[in-house]
């Protein structure tokens with residue numbers, strides 16, 4: 001997958017087009033400010049009671065309600081939470097968007113799983129930053145950018161890819177790299193990584209290791225420091241240097257333990273579980289299960305959150321983190 005060449009990312013495709021950024025949260029704030037600083041005509045779409053109206057005013061950004069913003073724009077960036085998007089589109093945006101305008105997403109979930117069915121006359125594109133909103137803004141301010149994924153789901157105007165490429169450039173992503181993908185591949189890989197590695201896998205790994213040490217009689221403070229606190233150090237090394245680079249940066253004892261014991265932790269059973277999880281994502285079983293849970297008011301999720309809050313690792317963590325107030329600053 002090679003990065004898109006500059007001719008696919010020509011900012012001129014947004015000339016004379018107005019962009020509405022719906023939402024001023026993690027991504028909405030970063031992208032509205034980046035687009036404005038790139039010289040794009042931006043309007044922010046917010047509810048009347050939004051606590052973000054004051055900051056938009058301080059930044060000199062025009063704010064309209066979501067319906068008016070949709071009526072006034074050529075490109076409508078859906079930067080509100082994924083679970084809110086289907087209803088916002090159906091009730092507010094679908095009747096308001098001008099024929100031939102573009103609907104832009106930062107994640108493919110609702111389109112891929114058909115939770116949101118856009119009008120046939122709209123372009124439907126994705127520019128998904130490979131970083132959190134704070135990084136998208138910070139790197140832009142530093143004259144750099146975070147990479148992004150670009151996809152086209154529907155090309156009614158014949159201009160969909162060009163508009164998405166120009167948007168990616170205005171948001172700073174072309175300064176790093178923009179890769180073309182599909183809504184399906186972005187959604188499925190994103191869900192899989194959350195479940196297998198970033199959230200599901202990592203959380204379970206830390207908790208199981210903490211429990212193994214404390215059950216064996218070690219103090220929970222020791223277990224917390226070595227199994228949870230130090231993850232940040234290794235994650236930083238893995239991100240900046242790769243796994244082999246991390247191994248070059250740790251002691252021979254750690255590297256030998258890693259290579260000889262790691263495969264016992266993530267063995268055949270874990271790999272089979274990963275294949276099954278991926279299959280559930282790809283055939284829609286995970287999305288159907290999640291949809292049913294949300295329709296019931298998310299009682300199972302609430303119970304899981306409560307159990308996590310009550311786990312002993314949280315009490316010891318709260319005590320130890322209070323001794324390190326600098327953690328918040330990174």
Ligand SMILES: NC(=O)c1ccc[n+]([C@@H]2O[C@H](COP(=O)([O-])OP(=O)(O)OC[C@H]3O[C@@H](n4cnc5c(N)ncnc54)[C@H](OP(=O)(O)O)[C@@H]3O)[C@@H](O)[C@H]2O)c1
Pocket residue numbers: 022023024025026027028046047049050051052066078079080081082084088105106107128129131132133134
């Ligand atoms: N978080 C990230 O860094 C990140 C990274 C990559 C992709 N994404 C994708 O980016 C998109 C936006 O995610 P996000 O994390 O930036 O969202 P977010 O921070 O949770 O969005 C908050 C904004 O959405 C507005 N909002 C919430 N409910 C609304 C409603 N019913 N009607 C109108 N506005 C509503 C809020 O309005 P108020 O101002 O009224 O509170 C607020 O301005 C998602 O598709 C997500 O998957 C996010």
